[in-house]
Amino acid sequence: MTELIARLLLAHLLGDFVLQPTPWVAQKERRKAAAPLLYLHAAVHGLLAFLFTFSVAPWSTGLWVAGIHLLIDLLKLYKQKPQRRTEWFLADQALHLLSLLLIAFCIRQPSFEQIQTWFGPSFWVVAAGLIAVSFGAGTVIQIALQRWTPVLGTGPDESLSRAGKYIGILERTMTFLFILANHWEAVGFLIAAKSIFRFGDLQAKKDIKLTEYILVGSLLSFGIAVVTGLLVKCALHQPL
Secondary structure (H helix, E strand, O other): OHHHHHHHHHHHHHHHHOOOOHHHHHHHHHHHHHOHHHHHHHHHHHHHHHHHHOOOOOOOHHHHHHHHHHHHHHHHHHHOOHHHHHHHHHHHHHHHHHHHHHHHHHHHOOOHHHHHHHOOHHHHHHHHHHHHHHHHHHHHHHHHOHHHOOOOOOOOOOOOOOHHHHHHHHHHHHHHHHHHOOOHHHHHHHHHHHHHHHHHHHHHHOOHHHHHHHHHHHHHHHHHHHHHHHHHHHHHOOOO
């Protein structure tokens, strides 16, 4: 099943990011369901899926991929708002990937024992830890720093909207995964890289309070990710 998912994923990546020129995207957004290139784009996905999977899956796989891809693209075209293009792009790709997983799942029809193996105790421990460091920790840090939250200016050098939130999610997720993989050197590199970029900018501003605020937040963020990673590793090595 892993090979089938990899083949379908490769076909999707080629169809969406290599074989879809910018004029195709522009026509789809302008004409929506009336755009001929929308249907050509779906057909390309179906053809790629067929070519990549005909030796390991039924020929109808390409038809399923093309049809579902077309429906997801139509949903995006009619629901997407110009000011929320990023969110809709991510949602669109998530739906495409989910549809490929479902197609592969239906084709292979794994046994109940295989499903139990995939979603065994270790899966739930890692998933809980990942959600905790990615999203739960952000709320904890926000509450912990609430009393010191600085009043940021609105000048031209203000940071990107919600960039700090996404940076925190990424750094904690990467730290957590590095610890599970026993790559502590990567954790050190991540901390050093953030320090160079983040605190170099703060030093230029010469704002001591803001620097201390960012420092406390960063230490809390990395600290929570490290502790959670160690707890999950301990749980994985214990009888579950």
